[in-house]
Amino acid sequence: MGVDPTGAREFYAALFGWRFRPEGDRGYHLILRDGEIVGGLGPAPAGPRFGTAWSVYLAAKDLDAARDRAAAHGARVLVPGVPAGGNGRLALAVDPAGAPFGLWQGAHEEGVVLVDEPGALSGAVLHSPRPAASEDFYRAVCGTSITAQQGAEARWLPRFGVTDGAAFEERARAAGATVRGPGLLSDPWGAVFGHLELP
Template identity: 75%
Template sequence: MGVDPTGARDFYAAVFGWEFRREGSRGYHLILLGGEIVGGLGPSPAGPRFGSAWSVYLAAKDLDAAQLRAERHGARVLAGGVPAGGNGRLSLAVDPVGAPFGLWQGAHDEGVVLVDEPGALTGAALHTPRPGDSAAFYREVCGAHPSTERADVPRWVPSFGVRGTGAFGNRARAAGARSLAPGLFADPWGAVFAVTEPSVAG
């Protein structure tokens, strides 16, 4: 999600070849690759103060119960039970260490369809200054066992598949991205993402 959706669509179309399909009237777009859903892009339900960032959503069979568990374990809810058209409901929160995250209760069996291919999601890592505390929180809230990396800035970082990280880096920097570390980038609005060679060739 970003503060400049038009610019973000242009950037990610250039670096990943994504296409976008508008959903509803609130500026939300499905992200498509080869006609398959790989994500979504739109304004934050929490408003502009949330800035520009990738949000990682964790599946919840019962959104209200998961949100309540998150609050009981120290999370701060920014937006709760927000309808996403006919696709489901979501909540946005900040975990006790300071990483924003989402909870998603889908109305359909399928969400993101394409994974582990170039241009698609290959995983997500939780950057946190306190890996043990962060991992314990997500286990208690939704039974997740996140991959954690020790870092000063707490945040979830999605990873997308590419063919050749070096060539991708050149393309991303030409489009306005900044390299933060090998395989780690910030888009022109500051949203951080990673790239990796996918385990399955697309």
């Protein structure tokens, strides 16, 4: 995820109650909430020059084929395919509008296990200056329909579930986060993420 994994683990543990389980010897950790996998955290696979950011990975049954489709439709491939311990393989690319994204081919049936609960992923939003073109790109690469939102900066934005949005933002600010807009924050290292108040 970024350039200070130790600090990030402390920050997000305080914010979401996450625990971290080391995987392999390259500094990668699985993120656990109530013992279930909610994500991963570690050094940026594309190198520290890319700074700190949340990466959204899209599932691929055949990583190489999906990567080749992405490249054929105008993506810039940064990491063509590397193993992630014994859990699977990943690739990183930038779509034609400029949004970084990942592709993930898991070695197991399950990936992220816990979703749509407090402290877990509750969706990801694609912002694009050209929403229709971005929707066409991901339909061609992944074979599924998405809805992109108009935005000056192209990016995938993960959103995590919370029980009380106002209380969460107050706690996040106290831990060093910056509120960037309604439901939108950045952590102390600049990684942007959203939160969604769950019923």
